[in-house]
Amino acid sequence: MGTRWRSLRRRILTPDVSETSLDVRGFHKKSPEAQDLLETVGTRFLEGYAYAAEAATVQECADRLDQIPPRFRGFAYEGAGMGFGVRDGLPLGRSDLNDEFLAGPGDPHNYLILVGIGWAMARVPRFAWPKSDKYDPVLRWLVLDGYGFHQAYFKTKKYVDGQFQEARFPWPADDPTGYTANAIDQGIGRAMWFIGGTDPEVVAGLIRRFPETRHADLWAGTGLAASYACGGDDDELVKLGELAGPHRPSLAQGAAFATEARVRAGLVVPHTEQTARIFCDMTPEEAAEVCLSIKADLGPVAMTDGLPTFEVWRRRIANEFVHLGGVSR
Structure with a gap:
């Protein structure tokens, strides 16, 4: 797949960075320093997402992620987990990018990648959700x-202000x-x-x-x-x-x-x-x-x-x- 197409895929799939603004989200602002920290976390998350959306291989993505400063690198790996998760859920494409990522260069960041997969599940159709049995039987709950x-x-009024709680959530399918x-x-x-x-x-x-x-x-x-x-x-x-x-x-x-x-x-x-x-x-x-x-x-x-x-x-x-x-x- 050519570089031009991969760049286009990145632009199409990656959310706008404004979505991480505390002003846009309506979140509390304690201080300029705290606001800058939280918005930087969001920016680095989306940077990792964009790398995954564009990368030709998981190793190419990891090489770019590893250039991010240590304080924020984990958030970028989390974003990459979401990015590969969204790509795994697309029709006519691969469905094992996160499997390869977790088994390879993403292994040291497995907690964050699993969390990122949960972000992707909130954005892709339910039929495209990954099978829970492919993940570590203890750690798979990090996806949720x-x-x-x-x-x-992103749905603060419903889940926080309204204290909404999911009932009979369908993933994993084998939770009694x-x-x-x-x-x-x-x-x-x-x-x-x-x-x-x-x-x-x-x-x-x-x-x-x-x-x-x-x-x-x-x-x-x-x-x-x-x-x-x-x-x-x-x-x-x-x-x-x-x-x-x-x-x-x-x-x-x-x-x-x-x-x-x-x-x-x-x-x-x-x-x-x-x-x-x-x-x-x-x-x-x-x-x-x-x-x-x-x-x-x-x-x-x-x-x-x-x-x-x-x-x-x-x-x-x-x-x-x-x-x-x-x-x-």
Whole structure:
């Protein structure tokens, strides 16, 4: 396929960067610095998406992604996961680009790519959704995290203001537990950090509007976003932990997830040290080891003790942090 056609495909498929503007989205603006950070995250995400939309091979895409500064590279890989996901869903084209991406140069960024696939699912017809059994049986729930983030980010009135919750979500097809809503809520909670403009009081206020039964998942997502993207100083991050109240361990669990993703990909930056210290009372490497050792103990199985292994993993990580702030779980 020629360069001209690939450039045209990029222009056709890639959303306009204005979609990431806080003004366009109507999100809270805490400060010019926070606004610039969140909009840069969006810009880098779309940059990764565009690389995937245009690339002739997944390696060509990865080579371009690896030129992006470490702080934002993961977001670009997430965008590329969405870009390849959209291409996988197009008629008359390949349907295994993300498979090749995950098995090859995208492997160190697998968490982010799976999240990006969830973004793509929100944009392509249901019949074009990927089969869930092609993904790691534990990590596949991250796809629904991505779907939840997308819906909260672009359909904020429905999913955040209206606290809409998906019922009987059809992916994965082999879930007997109805866990999909929990995984989607983690993504909605992750979007809260963006919608609330990284302002702890605003974010906590958004979460409080939801039924209490959804708070743990929402706080886990918020902890993930606050740790991966950051956007707060020490006092603000400490305040976020205080506002989480009884869900402080869930906040720490999300933070540990984010930290492990950065450690795995070699993208640890100063704010990773900051958030690991404040949310987990650990170094990034220690927080990552908590995630990895518990996952290794559980093994690569879909279900554990009648629950998705992903949920058991999350709960056991959270239990490692029940001592923080004297919180019980």
